[in-house]
Amino acid sequence: MMLRHIVLGFLLSSRAFGLIAPLTNPGGETDIANLVSHVTLLEQLVQKLQADQTSTTTQMVATQSQLKGATAELNTVKTELHAAQAELGVVKFQLSKLPTSIELKDLVTKLHSTASALNVTNQDLASVKQTVSSIAQNNEVAAYEVRLSAQIRPALNTVIKFDDVQYNHGGGFNATTGVFTAPLAGTYILWANMVAYDYSDSLGISLYKGVERIARAWGENPSSEKNEDDTVILTVVYLDVGDQTWYIRDAGTALIEGDYSSYGGALLQAHS
Structure with a gap:
């Protein structure tokens, strides 16, 4: 249907009129030879347009397939990104709970102090x-x-x-x-x-x-x-x-x- 519209539009355009107008001789009679030549040219033009449409359709189908594939890959990337963001949040929370180096030093000092106190207590008991x-x-x-x-x-x-x-x-x-x-x-x-x-x-x-x-x-x-x-x-x-x-x-x-x-x-x- 689209091809027919293209051909009809072409025939009605000024370019097509320029091709058809000379098909009559000065006496007003149809010039059969020129008419056949023009029809042949029109058939070639239609064939070319059909070939172009087929090629365009094929390219559009391929492009749509590529777009679908790209969309699927994009969704996969988004899912992986969300998972990575969630893991990053967990890691940040765990890191926030870890003692700092200063706190670790204080803890070690307290442990040593407690151990010393226990030794003193054991000695006192003995x-x-x-x-x-x-x-x-x-x-x-x-x-x-x-x-x-x-x-x-x-x-x-x-x-x-x-x-x-x-x-x-x-x-x-x-x-x-x-x-x-x-x-x-x-x-x-x-x-x-x-x-x-x-x-x-x-x-x-x-x-x-x-x-x-x-x-x-x-x-x-x-x-x-x-x-x-x-x-x-x-x-x-x-x-x-x-x-x-x-x-x-x-x-x-x-x-x-x-x-x-x-x-x-x-x-x-x-x-x-």
């Missing part, structure tokens, strides 16, 4: 153990007993601390921490009598040697008719110099009655 041991070895006696002057309700899984120290030969008991540190190696007898006070309540206690539980006891007031019950531990254990023991409340919510509760220990036989 010195205390040695002092306790040397004091007790003068007569090879180590014993303590501590009582409770008023009711207390220790929290679960905390060391039970009584405040009224009755006896502390050898200096092994620390009233502040509630911990007994053996000044001599040997066989010890350890005991506790803690009165659970409260209606319909209970008290569970455990004796620890370091991280090991070596004894346990339970006292319970099962009804409103009874408001006190003894929770008793009595055991014999070997302790080396520096071994530590303490009591933990591990069950119940009953009060521990003052005046009637105590715990302690004594060296039965020293071991060299």
Whole structure:
């Protein structure tokens, strides 16, 4: 259809009129020879236009294909660019969280300081153990007993601390921490009598040697008719110099009655 329009426009143009006008002779009759020549020229022109249109169409199809390919590549590049931008944002965030060289130096200094403090603490602890041991070895006696002057309700899984120290030969008991540190190696007898006070309540206690539980006891007031019950531990254990023991409340919510509760220990036989 486009080719027909091109040919028709050409024939109607001044150029085509110039070709067709001379096709008549002076007498007004059609010059057949010239007409045939012009028709031949027009056919050649049409063929050329058709060839040009075919070539142009082919080039347009190829160009469209290239444009599609370029568009696909552009979309791929955009996707990769967005991914790279996201990764860059993550890296920037991670870098912002890294300590600076100055902060690293401060951290190293603090670590060295902490290590030095730990060494001093370990040395102090060893010195205390040695002092306790040397004091007790003068007569090879180590014993303590501590009582409770008023009711207390220790929290679960905390060391039970009584405040009224009755006896502390050898200096092994620390009233502040509630911990007994053996000044001599040997066989010890350890005991506790803690009165659970409260209606319909209970008290569970455990004796620890370091991280090991070596004894346990339970006292319970099962009804409103009874408001006190003894929770008793009595055991014999070997302790080396520096071994530590303490009591933990591990069950119940009953009060521990003052005046009637105590715990302690004594060296039965020293071991060299």
